[in-house]
Amino acid sequence: MRIRDIVQLLRVKQYVKNILVFVPLIFSQKDIPGIYHNLPPTLLAFLSFSLTSSFVYVINDLLDAERDKLHPTKRNRPIASGRIGKKTAITIAISVFILSFLLGILLGYRFLATLLAYIVNGFLYSLFFKNHQLFDAFSLSFAYLLRVYAGAFAINVPVSGYLFLVVFFLSLFLAFGKRRHEILLLGERVEGFKRVLKDYSVYYLDQLMVISATLTLTVYTLYVAQSPNKLLRYTIPIVVFGIFRYYHITHNLERGEPSEDLLQDRYILLSGLLYAFVVFLSFLIK
Numbered sequence: 001m002r003i004r005d006i007v008q009l010l011r012v013k014q015y016v017k018n019i020l021v022f023v024p025l026i027f028s029q030k031d032i033p034g035i036y037h038n039l040p041p042t043l044l045a046f047l048s049f050s051l052t053s054s055f056v057y058v059i060n061d062l063l064d065a066e067r068d069k070l071h072p073t074k075r076n077r078p079i080a081s082g083r084i085g086k087k088t089a090i091t092i093a094i095s096v097f098i099l100s101f102l103l104g105i106l107l108g109y110r111f112l113a114t115l116l117a118y119i120v121n122g123f124l125y126s127l128f129f130k131n132h133q134l135f136d137a138f139s140l141s142f143a144y145l146l147r148v149y150a151g152a153f154a155i156n157v158p159v160s161g162y163l164f165l166v167v168f169f170l171s172l173f174l175a176f177g178k179r180r181h182e183i184l185l186l187g188e189r190v191e192g193f194k195r196v197l198k199d200y201s202v203y204y205l206d207q208l209m210v211i212s213a214t215l216t217l218t219v220y221t222l223y224v225a226q227s228p229n230k231l232l233r234y235t236i237p238i239v240v241f242g243i244f245r246y247y248h249i250t251h252n253l254e255r256g257e258p259s260e261d262l263l264q265d266r267y268i269l270l271s272g273l274l275y276a277f278v279v280f281l282s283f284l285i286k
Contacts, residue, residue, distance in 0.1 A: 002083075009061070009078045009089060010054040010096065016262055018053065020144060020167065021046045021151035028157040032283050038155040045107055045154035049147060051100035052115045056122035058093040062086060063126050067194075110153040118146045133199035137175040137208075144171035162223035166216060173212035173243070174258045177250040180205040184254060209250070213243050231282040235275055242271040 025042045029035045061079045065086075069075045078084035084092075104112045121142055129139040148167050152159045183197050183205070220239055224232045245267050249255050262268055 005078045005083045006092065009058060009084055009092065011057040012054075013260065013263065014053060014057065015050045017144065017258070018046055018050050018147055020147035021049055021154070023148055023163065023167070024152035024157050024159060025155060026279060027160075027163065028152070028155070029283075035283070041107060041154045042151055044103055045111060045150055048100045048103035048107065048111075049115065049118070049150050051096045051103070052118060055093050055097040055100065056119055058089055058096075060122065060126045062089055062093075107154045111150055114146055114150040114153055118143060118150075121146070131195050133196055136196050137172055137179070140175040141168055141171040144168075160223075162219060165219045166223065169212050169216040169219060170243075173209055173216055174246070176205050176208045176212060177246060178257060180209070180250050181255060181257065206251075209247065213247065217243065229282050231278065231285055235278050238271050238275045238278065242268055242275075245271065 022042055025035060025038050029038065058079075061077055064074075065079045069080050074080060079086065079089050100115065101112070104115050121139055125136070125139045125143075129135040145164065145167055148163065149159055179197065179200055180202060182194065183200060183202060186194075186197065217240060221236055224236055245265065246258075249265060249268075262272075
């Protein structure tokens, strides 16, 4: 067993999704000092939530090991390939769970409740939701929302209705894009790997992606329009470009895994950096 296998088992690449923990910090503060003051608990929340997500991923891999062996890429995962034994994987899962719980205690009972809700949702997804059309996508979307609430509870700020809706619709857009990619990737092996994929079609997922993208952009535009921070309006073209780019990735480049494409696609990375730069400027220029 190598360090690289443990890192792969914990799905460290997936931690990019946990950046959502920082969203309440950015959009609830009015100045740079406010961000600095609340940064330590947010970093702690990010670490605790990331470890919790690793725990859920390991348990899911244990449950899906036989099915993963049928997948062209997931068969290379540490448990499915046999590089890490099941007993060792269970030990690692328990260890990261205990560590995440100990860190979560420092952030209060509401944060701990969010971690518990994430774990329950993860188990329900593995045992039920992933085999049922739409329930699978909504469960994934709920997991994204819990990341936002975890960040909010860590610094005791509310989650606005706009933020809730933007994250909800955007996560659905990403989930449907992932399903579309899996259908094209697996081809005739769809039912052998994921039964829910037989209930989807590429055309149906195309329509769901368009609806989700439209709702995301509509709500985000409304949020920016009513925000007292006028500089945020310049983030709208960046958000539009990022969504259009992901749509292009899923339809023309035969990809669609959010955690990988968000890190590997230079245009999406550039969009993210530019978005962060404009938001940072919005705190400096009043």
